[in-house]
Amino acid sequence: xxxxxxxxxxxxxxxxxxxxxxxxxxxxxxxxxxxxxxxxxxxxxxxxxxxxxxxxxxxxxxxxxxxxxxxxxxxxxxxxxxxxxxxxxxxxxxxxxxxxxxxxxxxxxxxxxxxxxxxxxxxxxxxxxxxxxxxxxxxxxxxxxxxxxxxxxxxxxxxxxxxxxxxxxxxxxxxxxxxxxxxxxxxxxxxxxxxxxxxxxxxxxxxxxxxxxxxxxxxxxxxxxxxxxxxxxxxxxxxxxxxxxxxxxxxxxxxxxxxxxxxxxxxxxxxxxxxxxxxxxxxxxxxxxxxxxxxxxxxxxxxxxxxxxxxxxxxxxxxxxxxxxxxxxxxxxxxxxxxxxxxxxxxxxxxxxxxxxxxxxxxxxxxxxxxxxxxxx
Amino acid sequence: xxxxxxxxxxxxxxxxxxxxxxxxxxxxxxxxxxxxxxxxxxxxxxxxxxxxxxxxxxxxxxxxxxxxxxxxxxxxxxxxxxxxxxxxxxxxxxxxxxxxxxxxxxxxxxxxxxxxxxxxxxxxxxxxxxxxxxxxxxxxxxxxxxxxxxxxxxxxxxxxxxxxxxxxxxxxxxxxxxxxxxxxxxxxxxxxxxxxxxxxxxxxxxxxxxxxxxxxxxxxxxxxxxxxxxxxxxxxxxxxxxxxxxxxxxxxxxxxxxxxxxxxxxxxxxxxxxxxxxxxxxxxxxxxxxxxxxxxxxxxxxxxxx
Ligand SMILES: Nc1ncnc2c1ncn2[C@@H]1O[C@H](COP(=O)(O)OP(=O)(O)OP(=O)(O)O)[C@@H](O)[C@H]1O
Ligand SMILES: [Mg+2]
Numbered sequence: 001x002x003x004x005x006x007x008x009x010x011x012x013x014x015x016x017x018x019x020x021x022x023x024x025x026x027x028x029x030x031x032x033x034x035x036x037x038x039x040x041x042x043x044x045x046x047x048x049x050x051x052x053x054x055x056x057x058x059x060x061x062x063x064x065x066x067x068x069x070x071x072x073x074x075x076x077x078x079x080x081x082x083x084x085x086x087x088x089x090x091x092x093x094x095x096x097x098x099x100x101x102x103x104x105x106x107x108x109x110x111x112x113x114x115x116x117x118x119x120x121x122x123x124x125x126x127x128x129x130x131x132x133x134x135x136x137x138x139x140x141x142x143x144x145x146x147x148x149x150x151x152x153x154x155x156x157x158x159x160x161x162x163x164x165x166x167x168x169x170x171x172x173x174x175x176x177x178x179x180x181x182x183x184x185x186x187x188x189x190x191x192x193x194x195x196x197x198x199x200x201x202x203x204x205x206x207x208x209x210x211x212x213x214x215x216x217x218x219x220x221x222x223x224x225x226x227x228x229x230x231x232x233x234x235x236x237x238x239x240x241x242x243x244x245x246x247x248x249x250x251x252x253x254x255x256x257x258x259x260x261x262x263x264x265x266x267x268x269x270x271x272x273x274x275x276x277x278x279x280x281x282x283x284x285x286x287x288x289x290x291x292x293x294x295x296x297x298x299x300x301x302x303x304x305x306x307x308x309x310x311x312x313x314x315x316x317x318x319x320x321x322x323x324x325x326x327x328x329x330x331x332x333x334x335x336x337x338x339x340x341x342x343x344x345x346x347x348x349x350x351x352x353x354x355x356x357x358x359x360x361x362x363x364x365x366x367x368x369x370x371x372x373x374x375x376x377x
Numbered sequence: 378x379x380x381x382x383x384x385x386x387x388x389x390x391x392x393x394x395x396x397x398x399x400x401x402x403x404x405x406x407x408x409x410x411x412x413x414x415x416x417x418x419x420x421x422x423x424x425x426x427x428x429x430x431x432x433x434x435x436x437x438x439x440x441x442x443x444x445x446x447x448x449x450x451x452x453x454x455x456x457x458x459x460x461x462x463x464x465x466x467x468x469x470x471x472x473x474x475x476x477x478x479x480x481x482x483x484x485x486x487x488x489x490x491x492x493x494x495x496x497x498x499x500x501x502x503x504x505x506x507x508x509x510x511x512x513x514x515x516x517x518x519x520x521x522x523x524x525x526x527x528x529x530x531x532x533x534x535x536x537x538x539x540x541x542x543x544x545x546x547x548x549x550x551x552x553x554x555x556x557x558x559x560x561x562x563x564x565x566x567x568x569x570x571x572x573x574x575x576x577x578x579x580x581x582x583x584x585x586x587x588x589x590x591x592x593x594x595x596x597x598x599x600x601x602x603x604x605x606x607x608x609x610x611x612x613x614x615x616x617x618x619x620x621x622x623x624x625x626x627x628x629x630x631x632x633x634x635x636x637x638x639x640x641x642x643x644x645x646x647x648x649x650x651x652x653x654x655x656x657x658x659x660x661x662x663x664x665x666x667x668x669x670x671x672x673x674x675x676x677x678x679x680x681x682x683x
Binding site: 005007008010014018019022212213214215218219220221222223377 | 428431432433434435453456457459461463465466467468469470471472476480481483484485486510
C-alpha cells in the first residue's frame with residue numbers, strides 16, 4: 001500500500017476543515033486571541049502613560065530646585081506625590097511600585113551649581129515596563145538646558161553657557177535594556193502564533209482519542225503521513241488568517257513600519273507557523289489526554305517566551321540560556337520578523353535565521369511521524 | 378485479493394495489558410459466508426481480540442492471517458478489506474451522516490463515491506437523516522450509521538463488536554436478517570454479543586472467559602457438551618425456592634422465568650433426588666437445556682475453578 005495517497009489525504013483534510021468550521025469556540029479563539037492581545041497591548045497597556053507618581057528626595061529646597069520640579073510636572077509625565085523622608089523610603093516606594101520615579105536632589109545642589117561644578121540630579125525610574133518610562137525620561141532629560149537658559153539670568157547669566165550647568169542622570173531600574181514597542185509588537189506576533197498553533201494542533205489527535213474516534217481512524221486504511229498532513233494543513237490557513245489580523249493590528253494600531261516586502265513577511269510567518277504546527281502535532285501524538293496535551297503546550301510555551309529574546313534581550317542572557325534559546329523557533333522568528341519588518345531585510349539576509357527554522361520543522365515532523373500511533377497499544 | 382483462503386485463521390494469539398492477560402491462546406478459523414459469534418462476560422477479551430484481528434493492537438504472541446494477510450505485518454492491507462464496527466460509537470459526532478459516510482468512502486478511495494454513499498444510505502434507511510449531525514441521532518440510528526460505514530467499501534470481513542446493544546427488538550431482528558443476507562453473499566462476519574437469541578442465530582460460537590476460549594462450536598454442540606439436565610418447577614414463591622435450592626446436591630443453577638423455575642445440573646441422579654424431596658405443591662417436569670443455561674453453567678464452572 002502506498003506511503004501517501006493524495007486522495008486519502010484530501011479526505012482527511014476535508015474532514016478536518018468541516019469539523020473546524022463547526023467548532024465555533026475554536027473559530028472564535030482564532031480571531032479573538034490575536035485581536036484581544038493586540039487590543040490589550042494597544043490600549044490597556046498605554047505605551048505613553050502620563051501623570052506617573054513621582055517621589056522627591058529633596059536635599060535642598062531652593063528656587064532652582066522648585067523650578068526644576070515644576071518643569072518636571074509641566075512635561076505632563078510626572079506627578080509629584082510627595083517628599084520622601086529618606087532615600088530608603090524612596091527605594092521602597094520604587095520597589096513596591098508606589099512610585100514610578102524618584103528624583104534625588106543633592107543637598108549642596110545650588111552651591112555646587114554656582115561653583116560651576118556641574119551637579120547631578122538623579123532621576124530613578126522603575127523601568128520594569130520600559131514602554132512606560134521611555135518618553136518620560138526623554139522629556140525629563142531636556143529640562144536642564146531649557147531651565148538654565150530661563151532661570152539663570154542677571155548676575156548668574158554667566159553660569160548659563162552652552163554646556164548645561166547641571167546634569168540630569170536617569171537610571172532605568174530593573175530593566176536596563178529598555179525594549180521599545182517596536183521590539184515588543186513583532187515579538188508579540190510570534191507569541192500569539194506559538195500559543196494558538198501549538199495549542200490547537202496539540203489537541204487535534206488527543207481529541208480524536210478522547211472522543212473514541214481514534215479507533216475508527218486507525219481501523220481505516222490511513223497512513224500516518226496522511227493523518228498528520230491532513231490535520232496540519234487546515235491550521236496553516238488559520239495561521240495565515242491570524243498573521244493577517246496581527247499584521248493589520250501592528251500596522252494600524254501601533255503604526256509599526258513595514259519595511260520588508262510582503263512576500264518576505266508572509267514567508268517568514270509561513271515557516272514559523274509550520275514549525276509550531278509540527279510541535280503541536282508531536283505533543284498531540286505523545287499526550288494521552290487533552291489535558292496532558294494542554295500541559296505540554298504550556299510547558300513548551302514558557303521557555304519560548306523567556307528564552308527567545310521576547311522578554312529579556314537575547315544578548316543579555318548567559319550562554320547556557322542562549323544555547324537553549326537557540327533551539328527554540330520563537331528565537332529565530334524574533335530575529336527574522338524584526339529584520340524583515342523593521343529593517344526591511346530580504347531573503348539573503350533572512351536566510352541565516354530561516355534555515356534553522358526549516359530544519360526544526362523537518363525534525364519535528366519526523367518526530368511526529370515516529371511518535372504517531374499506528375495502533376492502540 | 379486472496380479468495381481461496383479462510384477469512385480468519387489465527388493461532389495462539391495472546392495479549393497482555395500491564396502484566397494481565399486480556400486474551401490468551403486464541404485460535405480461530407472463520408470461513409467466508411460464516412457468522413461467528415463471540416460470547417463472554419464483560420472483560421473477557423472480546424474487544425481485545427477484535428482489535429488484534431484488524432491490526433489495532435499488536436499481539437504479544439501468536440500469529441495468523443486475516444483474508445490471507447499477516448496480521449502483524451500486513452495490517453495496512455487488512456484494513457482495506459474489513460469493516461469494523463466498534464463497540465463504542467466512533468464516527469465523528471460533529472459530522473453529518475452523509476459527511477461521515479463520504480469520509481470513509483474517500484479514505485477507501487472508492488470510485489463513484491457519491492453514488493455509493495447514496496446507495497448505502499438508501500439501503501440502511503439513512504437517507505432521511507443524511508444531513509443530521511451524528512450527535513443528534515438516537516442510539517439505534519447511530520448503530521445503523523456505524524454499520525453502513527463499515528459496509529460502504531464492500532468489505533470481505535465484518536467485525537461487529539456488540540452491534541445491537543441498546544437496539545429495539547424489531548430493529549435487532551432486521552439487523553440479523555441483514556447479517557444473514559450479507560453472509561449469504563460471501564461475507565465473513567465476526568460478531569460479539571451478550572444476547573442469547575442472537576448467539577443462537579450465529580453459525581458458530583466461541584465462548585470466552587477471562588481471555589480464554591472455553592468452548593467453540595455450534596450452539597447445539599456447546600449445549601450438548603455441557604451434558605446438562607434441566608427441569609421445570611411450578612408453584613408459588615419460586616424466588617424463595619430458588620434461593621433454598623442453590624447449593625443443594627446436584628443443583629448448578631436455579632433460575633426463575635416468570636411463573637416457572639428452571640433447575641439445571643450435571644449430575645442427573647443427585648438433581649432428581651433433590652427435586653424429589655420438594656413438597657408436593659411444587660410440580661416438577663423435565664425441560665430442554667437452552668444456550669443461556671449452558672452458557673451460565675459454563676461461566677459458573679469457570680468461577681469455581683479459580
Ligand atoms: N487499553 C487497555 N489497557 C489496559 N487494559 C485493557 C485495555 N483494553 C482492555 N483492557 C483489559 O483487558 C480485559 C479485556 O477487555 P475487553 O475490552 O477486551 O473485554 P470485553 O470482552 O470486550 O468486555 P465488554 O463485554 O465489557 O465489552 C479487561 O480486563 C480490560 O480491563
Ligand atoms: Mg468489549
